[in-house]
Amino acid sequence: xxxxxxxxxxxxxxxxxxxxxxxxxxxxxxxxxxxxxxxxxxxxxxxxxxxxxxxxxx
Numbered sequence: 001x002x003x004x005x006x007x008x009x010x011x012x013x014x015x016x017x018x019x020x021x022x023x024x025x026x027x028x029x030x031x032x033x034x035x036x037x038x039x040x041x042x043x044x045x046x047x048x049x050x051x052x053x054x055x056x057x058x
Contacts, residue, residue, distance in 0.1 A: 013021070024034050 012018075028034065
């Protein structure tokens, strides 16, 4: 006859992950939606399209 095994301890979320989820829940509660997308945009959309297309060359 043997003893039962030791229970496996369950892990927790990383503290930053928990804060991010709390903030997401806050914004969802205010009516916003969470969207996934690229975290880095191209230089074209941040600089070139804003400055060079609005210049008057004449």
